[in-house]
Amino acid sequence: MAGAILWMLASVHAISMVLAQDGNHFVHYDFRKADLYVDGMASTKDGRLKLTNSSKRATGHAFHRTPISFVNSSFSFSAEFVFAIVPEERTSYGQGMAFVVFPSIVDLRYGASTSYLGIFNMTNDNKTENHILAIELDTNVSSQALEESDNHVGIDVNSIVSVESKDASYFDDTVGMNRSLVLASKQRIRIWIEYDGENRLLNVTLAPLETPKPRLPLLSRSIDLSKIFKEQMFFGFAGSTGWGKVVLHRDIKASNILLDENLNGKLGDFGLAIFYDRGATFEATRVVGTIGHMAPEVTSMGVANEATDVYAFGVLMLEVVCGRRPVEPERSPGQKILVEWVASCGRRGALLDSVDIKLAGNFEVDEAMLLLKLGMICSQIDPQRRPTMKDITEYLEQKKRIPHISFDTAEFGIPIVPLISDETVTAQGSALSFASFLYDTITVLFRGR
Numbered sequence: 189m190a191g192a193i194l195w196m197l198a199s200v201h202a203i204s205m206v207l208a209q210d211g212n213h214f215v216h217y218d219f220r221k222a223d224l225y226v227d228g229m230a231s232t233k234d235g236r237l238k239l240t241n242s243s244k245r246a247t248g249h250a251f252h253r254t255p256i257s258f259v260n261s262s263f264s265f266s267a268e269f270v271f272a273i274v275p276e277e278r279t280s281y282g283q284g285m286a287f288v289v290f291p292s293i294v295d296l297r298y299g300a301s302t303s304y305l306g307i308f309n310m311t312n313d314n315k316t317e318n319h320i321l322a323i324e325l326d327t328n329v330s331s332q333a334l335e336e337s338d339n340h341v342g343i344d345v346n347s348i349v350s351v352e353s354k355d356a357s358y359f360d361d362t363v364g365m366n367r368s369l370v371l372a373s374k375q376r377i378r379i380w381i382e383y384d385g386e387n388r389l390l391n392v393t394l395a396p397l398e399t400p401k402p403r404l405p406l407l408s409r410s411i412d413l414s415k416i417f418k419e420q421m422f423f424g425f426a427g428s429t430g431w432g433k434v435v436l437h438r439d440i441k442a443s444n445i446l447l448d449e450n451l452n453g454k455l456g457d458f459g460l461a462i463f464y465d466r467g468a469t470f471e472a473t474r475v476v477g478t479i480g481h482m483a484p485e486v487t488s489m490g491v492a493n494e495a496t497d498v499y500a501f502g503v504l505m506l507e508v509v510c511g512r513r514p515v516e517p518e519r520s521p522g523q524k525i526l527v528e529w530v531a532s533c534g535r536r537g538a539l540l541d542s543v544d545i546k547l548a549g550n551f552e553v554d555e556a557m558l559l560l561k562l563g564m565i566c567s568q569i570d571p572q573r574r575p576t577m578k579d580i581t582e583y584l585e586q587k588k589r590i591p592h593i594s595f596d597t598a599e600f601g602i603p604i605v606p607l608i609s610d611e612t613v614t615a616q617g618s619a620l621s622f623a624s625f626l627y628d629t630i631t632v633l634f635r636g637r
Contacts, residue, residue: 502566
């Protein structure tokens with residue numbers, strides 16, 4: 189559920205909710221006739237409940253105005269509704285939506301957008317006094333919410349961090365196996381949410397609209413909701429959108445990586461960073477960055493996109509493993525540029541020769557090979573051949589197998605510009621004209637790592 193995403197239309201087509209202990213039964217097919225509290229982006233103009241629109245970093249809520257009484261500690265309830273998530277573009281989703289059981293309609297205005305789904309915020313997230321249950325239908329990844337998939341269903345209790353979640357799928361009874369579902373696919377999907385108070389069991393089941401209810405649920409969680417719910421609770425829906433821009437750092441390098449007290453890396457110095465539309469290419473009238481970390485498309489054409497930062501991150505990985513700076517003009521030919529030197533080691537089948545000699549062989553071979561190969565994959569000249577940061581994370585966590593790379597056919601390195609020599613290297617803040625671009629704040633680090 190994290191940023192740099194445009195928007196989605198989250199539409200709820202019908203809802204049925206039954207509270208077993210007292211027979212309360214709510215059924216809505218035309219939301220214009222329902223007694224709903226609606227705010228933010230939410231709308232019921234055409235009879236469907238639309239939670240979000242094209243607004244950025246906004247929320248939408250729709251809750252039944254009449255609360256439900258949960259006096260009996262062994263209460264049971266079930267909810268069933270049909271929803272569709274319609275992205276504006278193929279690669280542009282909103283944050284997601286959620287079915288929510290909430291103690292106070294008034295408190296909804298404090299729900300934040302983006303990863304908080306219009307339910308929580310920075311202040312109240314993970315607080316027991318929230319008394320909130322949410323079934324999230326999530327179309328984004330958030331490190332803050334400890335998520336690993338941009339297409340998952342989760343059970344949230346008082347926090348955006350799910351107590352249980354799985355990739356969206358349903359059990360096909362006809363073949364006896366799970367089938368994947370894509371939440372943000374415009375497809376109408378039915379969801380069943382059932383709580384058995386006697387057995388303290390919460391089940392969540394999904395299926396395409398035309399498919400009968402599967403025999404097996406997607407999520408099944410042992411939980412005592414009597415300790416979470418108050419005597420009076422409201423139910424309804426919440427949704428949110430994210431930020432429609434991508435942040436391009438343009439100067440990822442070792443000196444811009446800071447370490448906190450737990451030695452966790454934090455990216456700093458956003459002085460050259462820019463915002464631009466997802467999927468677009470930024471065209472600069474001046475080239476900025478640090479020699480050795482700048483991708484070929486930046487130095488040759490003055491253009492940049494998300495793959496540009498991936499290139500710099502790849503060089504950073506090589507720096508760490510090899511114990512070398514990205515450009516060292518004093519070295520012999522063939523060794524001046526780190527990326528090209530590592531590629532030459534790979535071509536002769538001796539990739540491990542590029543590992544920092546100060547380690548004296550005391551390192552995990554598999555980890556070193558992973559970082560070297562991944563660094564080189566990120567450092568390919570063709571931006572389209574570089575992985576996404578999501579892919580990189582999965583490779584590093586070994587959740588996905590790193591693709592094969594041929595050092596004989598792949599192209600690496602950086603275009604030679606008249607700044608890779610002792611005479612032309614200048615201090616940060618200088619400017620040299622080259623072709624039709626102005627090179628500003630170009631630096632080469634000669635000491636330290």
